[in-house]
Amino acid sequence: MSMGDVDGPDEPAVIEFRSVSKWYGQVIGVNNLSLRVARGVTGLLGPNGAGKSTLLQLATGQLRPSQGEVRVLGHRPWNNAGLNRYVGLCPEQDALFEWMTGRKFLRASAALAGLGRTAAREAADRALEHVKMTAHADRIVRGYSKGMRQRIKLAQALVHDPQVLFLDEPLTGTDPVARRELIDLIAGLAHEGRTILVSSHVLYEVQALTPRIVLMNRGRLVAFGDVRNIRDLIDAHPHRIVLKSPNTRNLAAKLVRWDDVVGVEIARGGDSIVIETHAPDQFYRRLPALAREADSLIEEIYSDDDSLEAVFKYLVNS
Numbered sequence: 572m573s574m575g576d577v578d579g580p581d582e583p584a585v586i587e588f589r590s591v592s593k594w595y596g597q598v599i600g601v602n603n604l605s606l607r608v609a610r611g612v613t614g615l616l617g618p619n620g621a622g623k624s625t626l627l628q629l630a631t632g633q634l635r636p637s638q639g640e641v642r643v644l645g646h647r648p649w650n651n652a653g654l655n656r657y658v659g660l661c662p663e664q665d666a667l668f669e670w671m672t673g674r675k676f677l678r679a680s681a682a683l684a685g686l687g688r689t690a691a692r693e694a695a696d697r698a699l700e701h702v703k704m705t706a707h708a709d710r711i712v713r714g715y716s717k718g719m720r721q722r723i724k725l726a727q728a729l730v731h732d733p734q735v736l737f738l739d740e741p742l743t744g745t746d747p748v749a750r751r752e753l754i755d756l757i758a759g760l761a762h763e764g765r766t767i768l769v770s771s772h773v774l775y776e777v778q779a780l781t782p783r784i785v786l787m788n789r790g791r792l793v794a795f796g797d798v799r800n801i802r803d804l805i806d807a808h809p810h811r812i813v814l815k816s817p818n819t820r821n822l823a824a825k826l827v828r829w830d831d832v833v834g835v836e837i838a839r840g841g842d843s844i845v846i847e848t849h850a851p852d853q854f855y856r857r858l859p860a861l862a863r864e865a866d867s868l869i870e871e872i873y874s875d876d877d878s879l880e881a882v883f884k885y886l887v888n889s
């Protein structure tokens with residue numbers, strides 16, 4: 572387990588990002604991200620706007636990196652239609668071919684991926700069976716429920732039997748039964764040797780699929796590895812809390828004597844203190860008594876939102 576490093580020393584990387592950035596004008600979607608993903612299921616986790624969809628679109632060649640290199644199965648995805656034969660994407664957005672039946676939609680998707688007419692028909696039927704949509708295959712997509720849409724999108728991603736699958740929030744909007752079925756389906760696809768990157772902003776969804784996660788926030792890779800190791804990393808990582816005060820010198824002098832505070836620093840032109848602690852709960856419990864002292868006014872308290880712990884807590888609590 573490491574911060575944005577190589578996964579499994581013996582496994583070759585199927586998906587590789589080398590110092591990749593993607594800008595949308597002034598907005599950064601992915602910020603200098605390096606990552607190697609091996610076979611099996613990897614969960615891509617992060618709050619809304621973290622850059623997950625941008626990363627998946629870079630990996631599937633829908634976006635071109637502003638900087639750095641992306642490789643999937645050793646090839647550059649951008650402007651490389653040939654790679655589509657080996658890669659499947661289940662997109663987040665729900666805009667499908669509304670007027671088509673599920674079956675026709677899948678046949679068209681298979682044909683787009685390069686399969687001939689007969690092969691595309693067979694592949695569509697197989698994929699429908701795979702996601703348990705055969706009974707609804709001849710209805711038009713517009714009438715599908717959210718769960719049915721997710722299943723038909725997944726069928727579209729795997730209709731041409733790709734080695735690599737990118738699934739953008741595939742479990743969103745599904746009921747618990749459908750969710751269980753999709754999780755089993757995705758696990759089965761990985762068991763057959765595929766590489767699957769699944770994005771989510773809900774930790775427990777991804778944990779049901781894999782212990783191996785990539786944690787993103789604000790376009791950056793915050794941590795990569797086994798979810799248990801990430802928890803350990805959080806425990807080892809001091810929690811940073813910022814206190815805004817007109818009495819920073821007095822406050823700092825008191826806080827350095829607290830045994831649960833490992834660092835005290837006066838910051839931002841002298842009107843704030845940044846403290847570091849391994850026991851934030853205890854720190855927050857003690858703080859009100861301190862703030863009531865006349866020479867230790869505290870105007871504002873906030874935690875450093877970029878910290879691993881803040882992102883993780885967001886994911887655990889959502």
Ligand SMILES: Nc1ncnc2c1ncn2[C@@H]1O[C@H](COP(=O)(O)OP(=O)(O)OP(=O)(O)O)[C@@H](O)[C@H]1O
Pocket residue numbers: 595598599600601617618619620621622623624625626663772
């Ligand atoms: N087409 C676009 N034009 C401008 N900015 C964009 C565009 N797409 C994404 N962004 C910005 O890039 C950042 C990353 O967005 P992205 O959609 O990749 O995140 P995400 O983790 O997939 O979030 P969500 O789960 O909400 O889709 C955000 O700040 C977002 O506003």
